[in-house]
Amino acid sequence: MIRPIIPTLREPVRDVFIAEWGSPQMVISTGTYDCATLDGFVAMEEATIIGLITYVIREEELEIISLDSLRENGGIGSSLLDEVERLARLHRLKRMSLITTNDNLRALAFYQKRGWRLAGIIPGAVDAARLQKPSIPMIGEHGIPLHDEIILRKAITN
Numbered sequence: 001m002i003r004p005i006i007p008t009l010r011e012p013v014r015d016v017f018i019a020e021w022g023s024p025q026m027v028i029s030t031g032t033y034d035c036a037t038l039d040g041f042v043a044m045e046e047a048t049i050i051g052l053i054t055y056v057i058r059e060e061e062l063e064i065i066s067l068d069s070l071r072e073n074g075g076i077g078s079s080l081l082d083e084v085e086r087l088a089r090l091h092r093l094k095r096m097s098l099i100t101t102n103d104n105l106r107a108l109a110f111y112q113k114r115g116w117r118l119a120g121i122i123p124g125a126v127d128a129a130r131l132q133k134p135s136i137p138m139i140g141e142h143g144i145p146l147h148d149e150i151i152l153r154k155a156i157t158n
Helices: 007-021 076-090 105-113 125-132
Strands: 002-004 025-028 031-034 039-045 048-058 061-069 095-101 117-122 149-155
Touching (some): 007 039, 007 048, 007 061, 025 061, 039 076, 048 076, 061 076, 105 117, 105 149
Parallel strands (some): 061 095
Antiparallel strands (some): 025 031, 048 061, 095 149
């Protein structure tokens, strides 16, 4: 079941970020976020969080800050993404955006299969974020050096 993140879920959401990422803090070129305090949705199985998505809305755009599926290939990420897109349509926003890192090949494939387009690269953005959050690793997935952010966007058709 997909439901909004409500105050009583804040602590379990924080626990997921700590377990999955070591911290709820996300440092990206659009800002520094405490993901456990952001608006979003959780996928629940009974009382257990099995996925979550967080976002911010700015003017005509919804930016996804995080998307985590704790059970891969079960449709959880897709369901959470669909829920955020539904919200963007409801608010009559023009587009959605997100940032991922140059090593995250799985995310790049996931989003592009769902209509997202590559919109830009910010060279050295991860290196800059690492100055603020030293726990960001030097080497990412697949042994790829972790340096750059990739921006993806999706137009919202109402």
